[in-house]
Amino acid sequence: MASRLQRIIDSLDRVDVRILRVIETQLSRYYYVPLEVIERKAGIPGSRLGKSLLKLTSMKLVKRSLGSSSGYTLTYLGLDVLALWSLIRRGVLVRVGERIGVGKEGDVYLVEMPGGGLAVAKLHREGRTSFSKIKRVRSSVAFIDRKQWFRIAKLLGEREFKVLVRLHEKGAWVPEPIALDRHCVVQEYREGVELYRVRELPVDEAHTLLRGLLETLRIAYTSVGVVHGDLSEYNVLYEGGGRGVIIDWPQYVYREEDGAEELLLRDIRYLTSYFRRRFGIDIDIEDALGYVRGVKSAPP
Ligand SMILES: Nc1ncnc2c1ncn2[C@@H]1O[C@H](COP(=O)(O)OP(=O)(O)O)[C@@H](O)[C@H]1O
Ligand SMILES: [Mg+2]
Known part of the structure; x- marks a missing residue:
């Protein structure tokens, strides 16, 4: 499985990587790192440096400044x-x-x-x-x-x-x-399908899945102290047999933060109404909310 990224990685030598790292480090000081700075920090002679920078630029790992003074910045691809x-x-x-x-x-x-x-x-x-x-x-x-x-x-x-x-x-x-x-x-890697692609589920499987997801939200809220904040059928992978995983957590909020309760309500409303529409599972949102917040011990 030689992907485009792997081919890029394979084509880099130590000098190329050293230059990328120098540019990365210097980004705290410059937007475009001046050529002299790269040369000095990398300790690579001018002609070798020029060759490498040309290669890195054509691969779009770095970007050269327009204008007279030469400088280079890292692209997202370079950071990747x-x-x-x-x-x-x-x-x-x-x-x-x-x-x-x-x-x-x-x-x-x-x-x-x-x-x-x-x-x-x-x-x-x-x-x-x-x-x-x-x-x-x-x-x-x-x-x-x-x-x-x-x-x-x-x-x-x-x-x-x-x-x-x-x-x-x-x-x-x-x-x-x-x-x-x-x-x-x-x-x-979890081998599942995004929930939005699951057209139908037996009622017992859908119910098991929903309970499991609510239990995960409960663990998040009561044991870890966080709310997912972007829950949808796109961020659940269904693995079959009523099992799944919740992915995509970077935007979580702590439960003490402003707006956390509203986000929790939004996540749970979204999830329960999705299961109602799609799979015909009818559970009360207040029960679900109480369970996730740890107020009720029995799952809905
Ligand atoms: N752990 C994982 N196992 C399998 N597939 C995943 C995993 N994490 C993400 N994916 C796949 O990548 C897609 C995007 O991931 P996600 O974390 O939701 O990022 P975003 O929505 O911000 O692009 C998911 O819809 C899923 O198809
Ligand atoms: Mg996502």
């Missing part, structure tokens, strides 16, 4: 490649496969781990997350301009990874997190 390259070097992955899923930006990849097991690498984007999703995260970042994009993407990756660790150890129905590098979250 750095993260995946580093995960391979760390021994987390052996290769990057094809893009999967319906992600708005399509940046969830199937990846192979040592030993042949499959995982998923989700490359976060500042812009992939809908505005309302990101607004809540943004409030913790003072101001936003292009320089901040990578920082937000990394923050989203970190949030998703950490919350998955906590949810998974509490037994919630979520993919097991495997590793984090920059803005890239590696997680267990």
